[in-house]
Amino acid sequence: MTxxxxxxxxxxxxxxxxxxxxxSVATRDRPELHDVPVxxxxxxxxxxxxxxxxxxxxxxxSGMPSTRARRLxxxxxxxxxDHDLFSTVSAAVVETFRRVTPQVEVVSLDEAFLDVRGSxxxxxxxxxxxxxxxxxxxxxxxxxxxxxxxxxxxxxxxxSRRAKPDGVVVVPPEAITSFLHPLDVGELYGVGEKxxxxxxxxxxxxVGDVAHTPLRTxxxxxxxxLGSQLHELAWGTDRREITPGRVSVFGMGGDPDKSxxxxxxxxxxxxxxxxxxxxVLKLTAKVASRMRVAGVAGRTVSLxxxxxxxxxxxxxxxxxxxxxxxxxxxxxAVALYDALGLQRARLRLVGVRVEGLVPRTTVxxxxxxxxxxxxWSDADRAVDRATRRFGGAAVQPASLLGR
DNA sequence: TCTGGGGTCCTAGGACCC
DNA sequence: TCTGGGGTCCTAGGACCC
Numbered sequence: 540m541t542x543x544x545x546x547x548x549x550x551x552x553x554x555x556x557x558x559x560x561x562x563s564v565a566t567r568d569r570p571e572l573h574d575v576p577v578x579x580x581x582x583x584x585x586x587x588x589x590x591x592x593x594x595x596x597x598x599x600x601s602g603m604p605s606t607r608a609r610r611l612x613x614x615x616x617x618x619x620x621d622h623d624l625f626s627t628v629s630a631a632v633v634e635t636f637r638r639v640t641p642q643v644e645v646v647s648l649d650e651a652f653l654d655v656r657g658s659x660x661x662x663x664x665x666x667x668x669x670x671x672x673x674x675x676x677x678x679x680x681x682x683x684x685x686x687x688x689x690x691x692x693x694x695x696x697x698x699s700r701r702a703k704p705d706g707v708v709v710v711p712p713e714a715i716t717s718f719l720h721p722l723d724v725g726e727l728y729g730v731g732e733k734x735x736x737x738x739x740x741x742x743x744x745x746v747g748d749v750a751h752t753p754l755r756t757x758x759x760x761x762x763x764x765l766g767s768q769l770h771e772l773a774w775g776t777d778r779r780e781i782t783p784g785r786v787s788v789f790g791m792g793g794d795p796d797k798s799x800x801x802x803x804x805x806x807x808x809x810x811x812x813x814x815x816x817x818x819v820l821k822l823t824a825k826v827a828s829r830m831r832v833a834g835v836a837g838r839t840v841s842l843x844x845x846x847x848x849x850x851x852x853x854x855x856x857x858x859x860x861x862x863x864x865x866x867x868x869x870x871x872a873v874a875l876y877d878a879l880g881l882q883r884a885r886l887r888l889v890g891v892r893v894e895g896l897v898p899r900t901t902v903x904x905x906x907x908x909x910x911x912x913x914x915w916s917d918a919d920r921a922v923d924r925a926t927r928r929f930g931g932a933a934v935q936p937a938s939l940l941g942r
Numbered sequence: 943t944c945t946g947g948g949g950t951c952c953t954a955g956g957a958c959c960c
Numbered sequence: 961t962c963t964g965g966g967g968t969c970c971t972a973g974g975a976c977c978c
Contacts, residue, residue, distance in 0.1 A: 586946050602978090604944045647978045731976050764952060765975090802947065839970085849945070855971060890947090 549712050550665050551656035552781070554687040554695035555636070555672065558704040560649035561589035563682040564628050565618045576615035581605035584804055588620050592704060628680055635675055639668060644781040652692055652781045669707045693728055694719070694775045700726070715775040720747030727772045734761060749773040795896070796833065800841075801825045802890025808847045810883040812876075819872050820936055822891045824922075827865040831923055835896040836861035840868055842875040843890035851888075854879065861895070861902045865922075865936075866915040868893060 557563065561579045566572040572591075578599065580588030587608050590599040597612035608615070629648040636643045639662065642654035655668050662668050669686040676684055687698025688709040695710075697719070702708040710718045724743055725735035741760055743749050749757065750773035758766030771777045801822040809815055819842070830836065841855035854875045862868065872891050 581946080584943070584946080586944095588946090602946085604946090606944055650978075729976070733975060762953070796949080798949075800948070804946065841971095851973090853972065857970065888946090892949095 548656045548659055548665065550688050550690050550695075550709060551654055551659075552689055552692055552695040553653040553655055553665060553669055553672075554689075554692070554699040555651050555653065555669075555684055556686075556699045556703070557632070557649040557682060557684045559589055559591050559595070560629075560682070561620065561625060562591040562594075564625055565589075565621060566591065567681050572616055572618070576612050578605070578608055578612070578615045578617050580620040581608065581617075583806060590615070628682070631680060632676055632684075635672065635679065639672060642781060642783055644783055652695065654781045666707060666709050669709075673705075673707070689775075690715070691775060691777055692779050692781060693772050693777050696728065697722065697726060716747075716750070719773065719775055720745060720750060722746045724749055724769075727769060729765060729768055729772070734765070737761065746773045795898075796835070797896055798837070798892055798894040799826050799829055799833070799835075799896065800890060800892025802843060802888055804845075804888045805886065808885040808887050810885045812881075815886060815889055816873060816876065817938060818889050819876065819891060820869055821939055822889070823869045823872055824865050824936060824939075826891055826893055827863055827868055827919065828923055828926065830863045830893060830896070831899075831919060834899050836863040836899045836902045837893035837896045838862075839894040840871040840875065841892045841894060842872050843888070843892070844876075844879065844881075844886055845888035847885040847887050849887065852879075855894070857895075860904055861897055861899075862904075863899060863919070864915045865919050 562577050565579050566577055574593065576594035576597065576599070577591040578587050578594055579590065582605065586602050586604050587599070589601050590608065590612075594608070594612050594615045597615075599608045599612050599615065625648055633643065633645055633651065636651055636653055640653055640655050640658045642657065644652040646652065655662070655665050658668060659665065662671070665688045669688055673684055673686060676682065683705040685699050685702040685704060686707045687695040687700070687702055688707065689695040689698050690710075690712050694715060698708040698710045701718075722745060723735070724730055724738045724746055725732075727746060727749075730738070737760065738744075738749065743752060749769055752770075754767060754770050757770055760766070761769065768777075803818055803822060805818070809818075838859075838861045839855055839857045841853050843851060843853045845851040856871050856875055858867070858871060868891070
């Protein structure tokens with residue numbers, strides 16, 4: 540943590556956040572869309588992925604239901620999401636980061652933390668590095684980003700938000716509390732809509748209010764864990780180090796997944812068991828295939844059901860042994876569904892998730908008495924091979940065909 | 943045409959074992 | 961027939977993040 544002169548780097552953490560990433564990438568090569576409101580993704584019954592700043596001026600935000608976005612900004616141009624392109628551009632940007640330092644923690648396709656304390660001798664101070672990064676990304680990718688620079692991960696993240704769009708904000712150590720304390724509590728990591736409302740009800744509106752609330756009081760209000768987290772964040776004292784490759788966004792590095800799942804919102808609400816279970820099978824096949832590709836198996840199957848009124852329930856069952864076999868997961872999911880005893884309730888969404896994943900090599904499965912040696916597992920592997928060769932739609936369970 | 947899809951973590955209660 | 965505490969596993973729901 541020293542420069543060539545031996546002085547410690549006071550603000551070694553950079554948080555780089557691409558500006559309206561999906562919208563910027565989607566319109567990058569379409570100059571006719573640069574000066575009009577643009578919305579990315581979000582079809583029927585969906586939410587939008589992103590919106591450019593022209594659309595945001597009308598109140599449109601990422602994650603907003605497309606119906607609402609459309610109402611706020613009826614003349615916006617809608618463009619489809621191109622996930623392959625997003626991934627390609629994102630990977631290129633991460634490569635740019637890695638030319639600065641190997642200490643890169645990728646948070647998502649459009650966001651990363653960099654610890655540059657080992658790079659200042661070669662590249663200059665953190666603020667200089669931030670500006671050079673922004674220039675490079677703009678030159679190479681044709682999109683802009685904003686950078687927050689601070690001593691800690693949490694402050695850097697808040698600083699990048701303040702820097703948007705297309706800017707840099709440095710928060711030196713002596714300015715941390717004057718930067719943090721005027722912010723609304725909702726800005727803090729871990730404070731969403733519900734917690735924000737609860738804190739406001741208690742009269743805790745700003746980060747400064749939280750900072751000056753006794754820890755025990757805070758913990759009583761929001762729980763022990765979140766309480767101490769908020770207290771730390773409010774003083775900017777969190778010491779979390781960045782962990783390179785923490786999130787596996789590009790199928791490389793990162794922590795192993797603890798669960799894998801898939802869910803689907805129906806085009807219209809469904810009350811027919813046959814139709815629901817057909818979807819459950821499709822989702823199960825997708826999840827199990829991903830598990831086999833990743834070389835993992837899991838013991839707990841959980842089924843999610845969302846009703847027409849948006850209430851959502853989950854039911855889980857833990858099996859005796861871990862599996863990655865489509866039919867075994869499906870059988871469990873069907874048992875969970877039938878145990879719900881739904882009488883033609885209208886369902887909006889159904890989801891399947893497998894939890895407690897472990898490497899398949901650690902699973903020593905005993906063949907059940909009477910189970911054929913070449914059972915479902917071999918059938919699955921044949922499906923996976925065909926899927927690799929011919930694409931996802933090539934091989935499907937028979938009950939999914941001809942629909 | 944209100945409200946996606948992929949995840950993680952926390953809390954709380956009950957069962958069960960020692 | 962009175963009485964505890966701790967630890968682990970499992971389930972359900974909720975909140976949050978990108």
